[in-house]
Amino acid sequence: VFDYDFGLQDDFMGSAYLYMEALEQQRCIPVTLVLKDPQHPDQDLGSLDLSVTLTPKDSPVEERRDSTSTQQSLRLSELHRKSQLWRGIASIALIEGRSLIPMDPNGLSDPYVKFRLGHQKYRSKTVPKTLSPQWREQFDLHLFEETGGILEITVWDRDTGRRDDFIGRCQLDLSTLSKEHTHHLDLPLEESRGFVVLLVTLTASSHVSIADLSVTPLDDPQERREILKRYGALKSFSNFRDVGIVQVKVMRAEGLMAADVTGKSDPFCVLELNNDRLQTHTVYKNLNPEWNKVFTFNVKDIHSLMEVTVFDEDRDRSADFLGKISIPLLSICNGEQKSYVLKNKELTAPTKGVLHLELDVIYNTVKAAMKTVVPAEQKYIEEEPKVSKQLLQQNFNRVKRCIMVLISYGTYINSCFEWESAQRSIISFVMFVLVVWNFELYMLPLALLLLLVWNYLFSRDTTDTEIAFGPAACKIKTMEAMFDWEDEEEDKEDKESEHKGFMNKLYAIQDVFVSVQNALDEVASNGERIKNTVNWTVPFLSWLAIAALLSAVVLLYLVPLRYLVLIWGVNKFTKKLRDPYMIDNNELFDFLSRVPSDVQVMHYRELRVDPGQSPSKRRRPIQS
Numbered sequence: 001v002f003d004y005d006f007g008l009q010d011d012f013m014g015s016a017y018l019y020m021e022a023l024e025q026q027r028c029i030p031v032t033l034v035l036k037d038p039q040h041p042d043q044d045l046g047s048l049d050l051s052v053t054l055t056p057k058d059s060p061v062e063e064r065r066d067s068t069s070t071q072q073s074l075r076l077s078e079l080h081r082k083s084q085l086w087r088g089i090a091s092i093a094l095i096e097g098r099s100l101i102p103m104d105p106n107g108l109s110d111p112y113v114k115f116r117l118g119h120q121k122y123r124s125k126t127v128p129k130t131l132s133p134q135w136r137e138q139f140d141l142h143l144f145e146e147t148g149g150i151l152e153i154t155v156w157d158r159d160t161g162r163r164d165d166f167i168g169r170c171q172l173d174l175s176t177l178s179k180e181h182t183h184h185l186d187l188p189l190e191e192s193r194g195f196v197v198l199l200v201t202l203t204a205s206s207h208v209s210i211a212d213l214s215v216t217p218l219d220d221p222q223e224r225r226e227i228l229k230r231y232g233a234l235k236s237f238s239n240f241r242d243v244g245i246v247q248v249k250v251m252r253a254e255g256l257m258a259a260d261v262t263g264k265s266d267p268f269c270v271l272e273l274n275n276d277r278l279q280t281h282t283v284y285k286n287l288n289p290e291w292n293k294v295f296t297f298n299v300k301d302i303h304s305l306m307e308v309t310v311f312d313e314d315r316d317r318s319a320d321f322l323g324k325i326s327i328p329l330l331s332i333c334n335g336e337q338k339s340y341v342l343k344n345k346e347l348t349a350p351t352k353g354v355l356h357l358e359l360d361v362i363y364n365t366v367k368a369a370m371k372t373v374v375p376a377e378q379k380y381i382e383e384e385p386k387v388s389k390q391l392l393q394q395n396f397n398r399v400k401r402c403i404m405v406l407i408s409y410g411t412y413i414n415s416c417f418e419w420e421s422a423q424r425s426i427i428s429f430v431m432f433v434l435v436v437w438n439f440e441l442y443m444l445p446l447a448l449l450l451l452l453v454w455n456y457l458f459s460r461d462t463t464d465t466e467i468a469f470g471p472a473a474c475k476i477k478t479m480e481a482m483f484d485w486e487d488e489e490e491d492k493e494d495k496e497s498e499h500k501g502f503m504n505k506l507y508a509i510q511d512v513f514v515s516v517q518n519a520l521d522e523v524a525s526n527g528e529r530i531k532n533t534v535n536w537t538v539p540f541l542s543w544l545a546i547a548a549l550l551s552a553v554v555l556l557y558l559v560p561l562r563y564l565v566l567i568w569g570v571n572k573f574t575k576k577l578r579d580p581y582m583i584d585n586n587e588l589f590d591f592l593s594r595v596p597s598d599v600q601v602m603h604y605r606e607l608r609v610d611p612g613q614s615p616s617k618r619r620r621p622i623q624s
Contacts, residue, residue, distance in 0.1 A: 014045035086142035093199035103157035236366035244299035244363025259312035302368035398524030442556035529595035
């Protein structure tokens with residue numbers, strides 16, 4: 001037992017021994033240990049009261065589960081368990097607002113909604129210039145309490161350059177709602193007129209767990225068979241939200257950055273899968289910590305990222321960042337222990353330290369494919385966009401590269417007309433005549449299909465090298481933003497009246513810069529994603545594109561075009577009648593949103609471990 005001293009050597013407060021032969025297997029025994037100091041044997045240092053259970057590693061599965069639950073309940077306080085493991089999920093669809101009060105001089109508002117459930121927050125998008133906004137957003141919140149808790153809802157009017165206006169609030173007691181049923185709710189705002197329309201569904205929690213390495217779900221043959229059966233082909237059309245399961249073994253870290261004045265750190269790991277968040281315990285005063293914990297998450301989207309961040313715990317202030325890695329689930333090699341070099345917050349450059357992980361992912365391919373063409377889950381609260389001259393320049397260069405590719409193709413086609421190469425022009429002319437004479441509509445998706453197949457057979461190796469090393473020029477090096485937007489709740493009081501006009505103009509200019517910056521990023525990212533689909537950057541998505549194009553070829557070949565257009569039109573016209581609260585989406589853009597851009601490929605790329613960084617690296621092969 002030690003007394004923690006900030007910045008100084010911790011004070012020794014006594015020690016004791018636990019004799020293993022006094023314990024009995026599978027039985028919880030209360031033990032009192034008297035603390036002693038070998039230097040002062042007669043001094044009274046107090047005692048420790050423990051509850052100890054001895055469990056053999058080779059016990060049956062059910063006994064092992066029971067012992068794991070007992071060990072976790074002993075090891076973690078009730079408060080810590082509530083903050084880690086959730087009991088259920090509240091799936092919330094924010095549909096619309098009705099009859100909101102005007103807050104702007106033009107008689108309208110720019111409303112958005114904030115949700116709070118315990119420590120969880122979610123902010124909707126802003127719908128400009130309306131009193132009846134259509135948000136059509138869906139998100140999930142975790143239920144940590146048995147009763148569900150109180151969902152706090154506030155509606156705000158977005159104002160550029162000054163404090164946002166409060167429109168109204170309401171509360172929803174989730175304990176009054178029945179589970180496994182979708183509730184349609186029209187909630188009146190308490191402090192003003194107007195309504196907020198929600199669809200709320202409460203479901204039981206999926207399998208999320210924290211355990212020691214000695215109790216690993218996927219390492220047990222019987223439990224692994226059960227999980228494989230749950231996500232097998234026969235379960236492809238049941239519970240579409242449950243796509244798979246991912247298990248992460250957090251072994252240890254080596255060579256971490258020293259964040260404390262003592263030359264040490266108090267590191268702990270935070271694991272995030274979309275909005276699911278779990279963390280390890282803290283290992284105090286150690287730059288080479290060993291956690292040896294196993295975390296299990298349910299996978300709702302196979303295109304998600306497993307983000308592992310290492311922090312230094314500070315009692316008097318927020319935790320210090322030590323390093324981070326981001327691992328696409330589709331890139332996981334099951335059962336392979338790998339060494340990951342930690343990166344900075346922007347994932348653009350290495351930082352000090354190596355993290356040792358072992359990951360396993362099991363998922364249903366059909367569910368994963370169907371999830372690809374629906375909107376991706378968004379973070380609860382996303383960072384406000386910032387103006388960055390360098391980021392603006394980088395996005396401009398990315399768009400420029402995409403345009404230059406199109407220009408190069410146009411130049412090549414024009415050279416066929418100019419007869420710069422007689423052989424090429426003759427071949428092009430013959431192909432043009434044959435294609436136009438025999439053209440059918442199904443040949444359009446067939447051409448895209450052949451392009452994908454060609455790249456798979458002949459160009460895959462070269463494109464892999466290009467993607468791995470080519471976009472180094474577009475590496476993002478973030479610089480300090482010129483302006484920062486603060487949250488409404490933390491905004492300071494407005495400036496004096498003589499400064500308001502200038503500040504409004506400044507924020508208006510910032511809005512323009514951010515809009516241009518985001519538009520350039522969107523255009524460049526979509527161009528790069530189309531290229532990376534053809535280049536087989538993510539094989540799963542390229543195979544999915546082949547399946548979709550093959551289906552389009554068959555349909556266009558067998559079914560007359562007028563019937564396909566008729567079916568499409570009837571579906572579009574009747575969609576609102578069939579489901580008035582449907583959240584609209586574009587399947588093509590949802591698919592492209594899962595394909596990484598060149599910048600994201602750079603972020604996800606694993607860095608090579610320096611063999612001289614730690615002695616242990618020389619004893620095991622390097623994974624890169």
